[in-house]
Amino acid sequence: MIVSSPRFRCLQDSLQLPKMFRQGSFVLTLVVGMVACLPQPQNLPKSPEVAAIPKPNAKAPQGIVKKIGVKVNNPASLQDLERRISKLEAVMKLEGRIKVVGNKMIATSGKEMDFAASNSTCSGVGGQIVAPMNEAENAAVLHFVKIFNRYPYIGLREGVVPGKFNYMNGAPAVYTRWNKGEPSGKGTEGCVEMYTDGQWNDKACNQNRLTICEL
Structure with a gap:
């Protein structure tokens, strides 16, 4: 009996696959041919689209941001974060230790200098004594004093009245x-x-x- 259905003819054609298939295994050739001859489904539903990766929102990681005390939830806070990061970069130039107290970052390089040189060093990284x-x-500050066992200068200078000390900007000490x-x-x-x-x-x-x- 001669079978002449389209699917059978397709299978016959598949047996004429390149030799690199047929030499490996007749079974492999036959399976490949059968798969090729299967009816192809029409109007397949579209694959579900992969949800786009959401862009980072305004909430920053809780590591360094939390440590320096910034809540990033609006553009103003983002600017504040950038300013504080700049401060951190400046502190890193000191290659020393850091302590954060409120809105202040306090750091030392461990070096000893006179008051003018200390003031210049701090000004060079955007801060002050x-x-x-x-x-x-x-x-x-006492934390660093105990670590290095050295007295530090405090950012005060005596004013025109002897015994009355002011901050570097001239305001009286509070x-x-x-x-x-x-x-x-x-x-x-x-x-x-x-x-x-x-x-003191x-x-x-x-x-x-x-x-x-x-800073």
Whole structure:
């Protein structure tokens, strides 16, 4: 009996596949031919589209962003984040340690300099010599004092009135931790240092002290 159906003819044709198939296995050739001769389904439903990967929203990772105290949920906060990241980059130039207290980042390179050189170093990375304004900030500075076992300068200078100290911008100090009997220089010690117990002492500005910056 001669079978002449279209599917059979298709199978016959498939047996004429290139030799690289037929030499490997007749069974493989036959299977390939059968698959090729199967009726092809029409109007197949479209494959479901893969959902597009959502773009990052305004919520930043909770690592470094959380540590530096920024909630990124609007353009203004994004600008604030960029500003703080710039500060972090500046701090990295110090190649030292960092402590974050409130909105302040306090860092040191571990180097000792006189007041003018310390001020220049801090200004060079966009900051200034650290000037604690509360107990928490004073404790952060004391942390470095204990690590390096060195007195640091505080960002205060004596004003025109002997014994009255101001911040670097000229504003009067709102927080102090003077050691008992200090300040005692009465115009001869225009800078301030911190002891290893966190208390302050007025000191001449030409001494080498640990440089600690705030940004």
